Amino acid sequence: MTNITHSTMPLSRSAKALPKNPLRALYPLAARDGMISLANGHPSPDACDHTGLQDALKTAAADPMTWRYGPTAGDPRLRSALADISGDQQDSVVVTSGAQQGIDLTIRTLCNAGDTVLVPEALYPATLSVMAACNVSAYAVPEDVGGICINGLDKAIWDSNARVLYLTPTFGNPTGSVLSEDRRAALLALCARMGVLIIEDDPYRDLWFEAPPPPSLWEMSKSNDARVIALRSCSKSIAPGLRIGWMLTPQEITPHLVAMKQASDLQSSGTAQMVALAYLSSGRFSGWLATVRALYQARHDALQKGLVAAGFDAPAVTGGMFFWARLPEHIDPACLFEATVAQGALYAPGEAFAACSQVNDITRYARFCFASNSLEKISQATDRLADAVHLSTT
């Protein structure tokens, strides 16, 4: 018999397997004096309707459900308001503590330890954290500029034996790509035929510039045999600090997801739910979204111009928050990153998003967020970036 020591401390395989989040590892750099960070995925403080939200807090103060226990699936009034956004029924909506909890709940509810989930080659790293926490493996599906490739997907499904596919088909993180309506239809048909459930992570859908994106996989699945669980969020369109997201789920899975949520946190914060409800009920949401879209589009244009001028291949995107830019050729990625930090700017290196260590060429890419900084800061950051490219080339 021994005392518990560091080495004998009980620690699950899941806990041991959890990777360090490579984006959170950049936070100390981002916090340096004078640093301009294009690395994070944070909405701009300017994109937060403070006046409307402060009014929402006042309204929430008078609602008893701000303080009391409520239903696990969410307050029925909020579920109804969230359902209205996508023309769904309240029963399809389960409120979550941010879309991150939606990822966790769906993986826990659908997958056993040892299972494999299909994912894009480049993806949001916290999804890989959830999979590690559930002892689930990632199987990378090739992507092109239009999102995941349907050709060869049937073989990937056979080879991986996966029953679940995770993707962000609209303004993808990190790539910014949008799956076309045709490709969506082909994906749904294939997944329906091969018995694969799709987790559609969809937090950026509202942030389009000129025209709305194609219908969601969730919406298209209604006229299709495919099964889709969609994850939505108030984080990019209202405020990330609320930690209110929602799942749209087929009714045969809903009770299982709700039971898993109950084990996980009983219910999402009633305080946050009532603030979100008051804001959505205030009539300000659609007008404010238009403001945010225009703000982000102007920043997108400015950042693209600056990146191209600095030597990056940075194709325009049609919404969301991110560029997936190819580094100037004949430049060492590690040197460029170091030089950029030294100049006082920061981006997220491509390898932070790799589904696995075999993803080809990913170190030659980087994610740049156009949402978080003012036009002036964006201009300063791209000047610094151009200097860093220059210094790394010579």
Next chain:
Amino acid sequence: MTNITHSTMPLSRSAKALPKNPLRALYPLAARDGMISLANGHPSPDACDHTGLQDALKTAAADPMTWRYGPTAGDPRLRSALADISGDQQDSVVVTSGAQQGIDLTIRTLCNAGDTVLVPEALYPATLSVMAACNVSAYAVPEDVGGICINGLDKAIWDSNARVLYLTPTFGNPTGSVLSEDRRAALLALCARMGVLIIEDDPYRDLWFEAPPPPSLWEMSKSNDARVIALRSCSKSIAPGLRIGWMLTPQEITPHLVAMKQASDLQSSGTAQMVALAYLSSGRFSGWLATVRALYQARHDALQKGLVAAGFDAPAVTGGMFFWARLPEHIDPACLFEATVAQGALYAPGEAFAACSQVNDITRYARFCFASNSLEKISQATDRLADAVHLSTT
């Protein structure tokens, strides 16, 4: 190749194993017109400092962290305020989305599928849900009126091969029992010697009547080799709708718990955190707690009197929210429950709290919450209960 149907839907073993929460199953009964429920574990709306909380909302409205992303472990100011409550350091505190998330995170971080965790014979059923979600088994440790028995615990540890013990040593749910300081010391020494980590679920600690309870296992472990993770909550002392709890954790486990939390929900609601911070900083908390203690003590006394008059064996407790009362002898538990519901009152049957199906005699007990109802309602409820006992006897 087949379409996904209900029967082929991917569903994890965890999701299949999740039990229905027997307390939530009582909600439809509790919602009946005129029903007085003593079954739930909800703080009284009268025990919520609405004036103070509305002021806290106003203060939170001006704080940028109400709306933005923040650190996974919680806002440093809130961690510091929560640490102050127990005389700890900020580094020991990890903010959780209610203590329920603390249970989930600790089990996920400490236990593998197939592991066994020691639990009291009668416990909070949502802990069993977490264990089912993690494919972890419960091994019941005998209890007496003073909480879990130390005699025989070494054998239980050997027999179960468990590395983790979960308990609520202070105003236990459902039993209301308090582990004495001597028994705490013996428990800590034994667990230290045998390499068992203790999860101390401690949400009721502040709700004492005449005198504070013994020091927490967490506090006592500082002068001991035992390892304790304590789970605390704002739900019983401020407001459950906030969904703000916290863990006190040994520093060698903290990064693992934080990584698991990051995968689970990134961070707890900033909105709720800033309201909790503003309330704790307002200076109202300790005065309000005194009000709540007096309120609950009066209700405790009234409910005890009524239960005894109705024929129950309902020993006084010294704080918390619950009686664990033995049903009148020579009465069928199922008949009594049905008769009580028919009379318009509700309690939580003992078997809802059984760690396993082998727990002796548990159907002869029931949990009664004295916190939720006014003195007038308590009097009506015990009158109805007395009628139900009378009807079930004759």
